Amino acid sequence: MKIKYFDNEIDKVEKISAGDWIDLRAAETVTLKAGEFKLIPLGIGMKLPRGYEAHVVPRSSTYKHFGVIMTNSTGIIDNSYAGDNDQWFFPAYALRDTTINKNDRICQFRINEVQPPIKFIEVEHLDEVDRGGIGSTGVN
Numbered sequence: 432m433k434i435k436y437f438d439n440e441i442d443k444v445e446k447i448s449a450g451d452w453i454d455l456r457a458a459e460t461v462t463l464k465a466g467e468f469k470l471i472p473l474g475i476g477m478k479l480p481r482g483y484e485a486h487v488v489p490r491s492s493t494y495k496h497f498g499v500i501m502t503n504s505t506g507i508i509d510n511s512y513a514g515d516n517d518q519w520f521f522p523a524y525a526l527r528d529t530t531i532n533k534n535d536r537i538c539q540f541r542i543n544e545v546q547p548p549i550k551f552i553e554v555e556h557l558d559e560v561d562r563g564g565i566g567s568t569g570v571n
């Protein structure tokens with residue numbers, strides 16, 4: 432997979448072992464006050480294999496270490512996002528005052544197959560049995 436580094440000081444992306452998602456690093460030191468938002472550059476861009484997209488999520492420890500959440504919950508990197516300036520970003524919302532240092536590992540990604548072409552057919556009724564509203568199966 433082709434990868435471009437927008438910053439030469441961060442560590443190179445490594446695949447640790449089969450199956451594991453791949454960690455990505457902040458490409459600049461970012462200081463945020465509680466309630467602030469910033470798109471944190473991840474310092475990389477990639478040409479994903481044809482038919483694949485990438486999904487980016489925070490590391491499990493990201494909130495514990497940095498007090499930020501990812502505002503889109505999951506970042507979708509489209510296959511077409513592969514131009515020379517198409518750097519990946521982490522949209523961060525701070526719930527406390529925090530500093531993320533350059534090169535800190537803040538999120539992880541994997542690639543997934545893109546969904547097949549979909550044709551929508553409008554109908555008046557759906558034929559299946561109603562499943563019930565959200566939460567209808569209870570909590571136990």
Ligand SMILES: O=c1ccn([C@H]2C[C@H](O)[C@@H](COP(=O)(O)OP(=O)(O)OP(=O)(O)O)O2)c(=O)[nH]1
Nearest residue numbers: 487503505506507508509512518519520521522
């Ligand atoms: O967490 C993310 C999510 C997206 N992207 C990049 C890759 C993606 O291909 C592009 C556009 O993302 P998306 O389609 O989700 O954003 P949008 O809000 O619909 O904007 P656009 O008008 O650019 O499509 O932004 C990131 O770098 N990080």
